[in-house]
Amino acid sequence: MNIGEIARRAGVSRSTVSYALSGRRSVSTATRQRIQAVIDEIGYRPNAAARALKEGRTRTLGLVIPPASLRLTDMQLGFVASVVEAAARADLDVLLSPSGGDHDRSFERLISGRRADGIILMEIRLEDERVTRLRHEGIPFVTIGHTAHPHGTCWVDVDYAALVARCVHHLADLGHRSIALLNRSAELVAVGYGPAHRAQAGFAEAVLQRGLTGIELPCPDDAAAGEEWIEQLRDRHPGVTAITTINEASLPGLQRGLERLGIAVPRELSIAGVAARHWAEGFRPQLTAADVPTLEMGAHAVELLLERIAAPAGPPRHLLLAPPISLRDSTGPVHPH
Amino acid sequence: MNIGEIARRAGVSRSTVSYALSGRRSVSTATRQRIQAVIDEIGYRPNAAARALKEGRTRTLGLVIPPASLRLTDMQLGFVASVVEAAARADLDVLLSPSGGDHDRSFERLISGRRADGIILMEIRLEDERVTRLRHEGIPFVTIGHTAHPHGTCWVDVDYAALVARCVHHLADLGHRSIALLNRSAELVAVGYGPAHRAQAGFAEAVLQRGLTGIELPCPDDAAAGEEWIEQLRDRHPGVTAITTINEASLPGLQRGLERLGIAVPRELSIAGVAARHWAEGFRPQLTAADVPTLEMGAHAVELLLERIAAPAGPPRHLLLAPPISLRDSTGPVHPH
DNA sequence: ATCGAAGTTCGAATCGATTCGACATCCGTC
DNA sequence: GACGGATGTCGAATCGATTCGAACTTCGAT
Missing domain, CATH: 3.40.50.2300 (Response regulator)
Known part of the structure; x- marks a missing residue:
């Protein structure tokens, strides 16, 4: 079901359908209702690829995770889950790339194929070639963890x-x-x-x-x-x-x-x-x-990334979290032997 | 960097560049090398959205995971990791959708926006509306776990x-x-x-x-x-x-x-x-x-899905795994009190 | 010398959306 | 009743790739 079909059935042009949906130009109430009725009837949704091609953005975030061979830790899992959920709240999808290094095919696809509007990197090393690469490529990105040279990039980390x-x-x-x-x-x-x-x-x-x-x-x-x-x-x-x-x-x-x-x-x-x-x-x-x-960190990462996508040239923001220590039962005064 | 730019620099038409890359028609060695040189120099990769639009397939699999609010189990994490890795081996990307039910926006985008060539569902219930929906929609899918009516669908499960x-x-x-x-x-x-x-x-x-x-x-x-x-x-x-x-x-x-x-x-x-x-x-x-x-199951799910995408009308295949019991140290004969 | 097949390249159409400029209609105002 | 400004709609161009048909070259066989 494409927009042309909707237009035909509603007896209007394709552009009118598009405007009715996006609201970027006014459309008469009668026309809008007719179009909406057709859409509801056959369950139309704009083709993501066509839209991405025209708009130049994919409404998708890339999340680079460590390769599965290294068993993901509980914390990493938490990041993935929270990033995906935060992205979903902003009506964005998340594309996963299991990449260790810079030359992974999947990483390459993500970058040069323009599959994502922005990228979140996990498991950052002090010197990380992926960071260098993304920076050079000019794609908005945020890291969970930070490198030895933290000032030029956006990141969220635990202190x-x-x-x-x-x-x-x-x-x-x-x-x-x-x-x-x-x-x-x-x-x-x-x-x-x-x-x-x-x-x-x-x-x-x-x-x-x-x-x-x-x-x-x-x-x-x-x-x-x-x-x-x-x-x-x-x-x-x-x-x-x-x-x-x-x-x-x-x-x-x-x-x-x-x-x-x-x-x-x-x-x-x-x-x-x-x-x-x-x-x-x-x-x-x-x-x-x-x-x-963990959960908040993923949400923060998405938040920073969205800011960065909106204003790629702005000053990079960082978040260094140092949550308070919860006193529980495993610490006590020294006990002489 | 688009294909037109490559064509211009190599002094050929856009179609020739496309054929050189895909190999679907022969291109003289001299031309191919010239094109390749240009591509290597500026690091070109076809735009994923444009390609998806023309070809009608996205080279992407959708993976529907439980919403993050329910903490993912270790096993679920294993599925995610193995699916992503198996997909990467086949040069496919994985799009995550954290969806509990049928009407999630992210699930809807995945389905009606044609964002994925096929879908893997996790955490299947005996009666699952998402399965019904996908079946009705005619999108190839595989489930990890199976419903009460398992015959019409492809799935992988532990017995x-x-x-x-x-x-x-x-x-x-x-x-x-x-x-x-x-x-x-x-x-x-x-x-x-x-x-x-x-x-x-x-x-x-x-x-x-x-x-x-x-x-x-x-x-x-x-x-x-x-x-x-x-x-x-x-x-x-x-x-x-x-x-x-x-x-x-x-x-x-x-x-x-x-x-x-x-x-x-x-x-x-x-x-x-x-x-x-x-x-x-x-x-x-x-x-x-x-x-x-766990790891094999994800790989099997991807395998079945690829088959299904290649032959959507074929008979649905199932895999019911019953790995042998490894005898370790927690079982022994009854001991009278 | 001519013909046909194979090899090589190009131009144009196409996928499904968005968006710009142009045109038509309607309304109130002077 | 003519004019200007909203308002509503349409046609055409565009994004970046793939692919079809056609044209041109080359070469061996007749």
Whole structure:
């Protein structure tokens, strides 16, 4: 069903149908009603491709996700869901591109095929070729996470450095003098993954400020690794009385390990972390943590992107979120042995 | 950069550029190379909208996911990721539509705006208006999960009835006489969610066949609920010696509950379920379970859909997967008290 | 030398929408 | 009753690709 068919049945020209629908020129009430009746009867909707071709915009956002081979984390999933929902609220569709790097075919299609009006990138590295590429290409984009050179781009991110530092201060206030950071995996650190780096930095600085002993130990993003991690910590650094973590996926394993080793939380070991509320509340005892507002972040990313599409030349906006730490049951004063 | 610009720079007509790219007519080697050189230089790619308009196909698949308000399960996420990846392998893009029902605006756009060549539906109910709609609209589609009237449509599904039955038989073989089914939530059962219903059916039948006592208890899809569930089971049905489950999300809570109540697995209670390998192996002790092949299912769905797009009138194909049960450590012979 | 087939290229039509300029109609005003 | 300004409608151009028919070249066979 195309616009010509509607026009024919309503006995008007195609342009009149178009104007009746868009309201960009006045159409008499009688004509408009006749057209609407025909449309309702046969269920017409403008062809998206034709409209995109003429208007030069697709009413579609591109969302670049990590390839499926790397199991998506819970947080990444949250971003996808919230971006899609926020876009739907603005009557925009979302096109997914599972791309690791710059030369992925699907990424290329998205960019050079002009399939999206704007793009949201996830899993940003400190040096990210995709960012460079998009910038050069002149396509509006927003990143969830930010690179080492954040000023020229729009992004939304969690302030891992500040949050980890706050955790350290909180623990130090409770009297802990020797604290470990349960970081994301060593691979992620190696490839320059922002959150892992910034957690490291925030940790190091806070530990220095307070004159504490700080141990940073990376850990792969899964439960089994979390279980090993706590064993190793106990063996190699028995003096540690508190840990801070940004590694959600390791939490179930961490919990199992603690139970198996008979380490009481928070009596023998305090834990303060950064995690989605869902993870923090699922931990036993419930985790004192800064709640990462996953759903809001996706919505913010869409919001910034829409602004950027409307005004591509405007100054880039950033959002660095540092949600407050929710005190739950996993932190307490040091307990002498 | 459009095809006209390429043609101008290469000194040929637009049609020649098109033929050089598609290979649908022969183009002399000299000309082809000249065109290719220009394309490489300025990085041209055909405009997706223009191509879609002319060809009548978008090279895009639509994937309808549950709205973000309902937190997506791990398995659903797996489907999304695998569908996107399988589509990318076939050089197709995926458009996401977060739609609960038939009248969602985003669903409407997908259908009547002709934004996708074919559609994959997730979270199918026994009676699903979206299926009816798509069928009526004549758009190729495949469902992950199937309705109560499965013969006319293409789908991929896990044979929950058979798998739960197998679990029951396995447990019966080990001597268990009183078995509980830890089903998905009561709400899902109420809205006619297929897996929950079919698990129920398979359970009931197997229990009947073996002359066992069977108790079906639904449980919300989260950890906290799993913990409550096992408490209630112990209180109300103390004679149960084995459980079978299809509720992955409740597993962490189930485990905590078992530990807290001091119930030893498999000595006092055997567990056999249906779960992604990732969940089964994350359980302690590792779970005897039929491993749901999430990643393959997405790939199969794309495969069926591509077939359907190529031959819309062909007979609908179905895939009912019943992966073998992996024996791990959570099942054992009944142990007399 | 001529013919036909194969190879190569071009121009024009087409897909389905939006939008501009032009024209027709209607109304109130002087 | 002529004029100007809304108001309503239409035809044609346009977006960027693909594809059909036609024309032109080349070359081997007769």
